[in-house]
Amino acid sequence: MTTSGSDHLRARPVEFLDVRRISFVEHPPPVLTPWEQAEVDRLWTVTKARNPATFDGPLVAGLGVDLSVPGVLVARWARLSYRHRALRVLRAAGGVPGSVFVTVLLPTERGLVVGRGAPTTAAPGRWTLPGGSVEPPADGHPLDEDALRRDAARELAEELGVRIPDEELRLFAVTRGRRFGSLGFHLLAPPVTSALLLRRHAELVIAETGRGAGPELDEVAFVSSAPEADRLGPGADYLPQVLRRYDDAV
Structure with a gap:
């Protein structure tokens, strides 16, 4: 069966970048x-008005990458705030600053930990x-791998309420979104037990609920494969x- 370009995009919304070294170069924010x-x-x-808990916090916005040197990612970035994600509905995809984000692959004896976004988050239910x-x-501090x-x-x-020294996290994979060019830096953590994870998350939920804030992840689960994650419900693109890449690596 042949696959159309749009079907391929839906099947593989991100691409993996072959990265061994990362360099970030700051640029002025895009002119609106x-x-x-x-409109923003x-x-x-x-x-x-829909979600009063939403915070217009500072973000690193991706302005494109240079991959001309094999294994070296030079990422251009600018300082923006959360509200500027509205540009995704105002501009063509090629003119929208991409998001720059980190994730943590946290192994347990039951699989990797995933969480579901609470109703007050930017991606409820995902x-x-x-x-x-x-x-x-x-100011005066670099954006680099240590910062990630x-x-x-x-x-x-x-x-999750789990504290792991940042020096124990190692870069596992880098992805780039095919639509907006968003950069994902996926880091692998040392394993913890599922019992510890569940206890720490439960303690966090109680503490955050007591403050009137509520947790960012209202439910956690453990997955050992991409199909298991699919069965949970809507997920990040x-x-x-990333789960398949992890499956292949372990």
């Missing part, structure tokens, strides 16, 4: 027209690996391919 800025602000007002958007470093590991370790603690 007055109409675009007004209007859409943000709508988003806040199953993902623990992780989140990369935040810009403070720190972000990933922080997300692991915030979403990268999830099946």
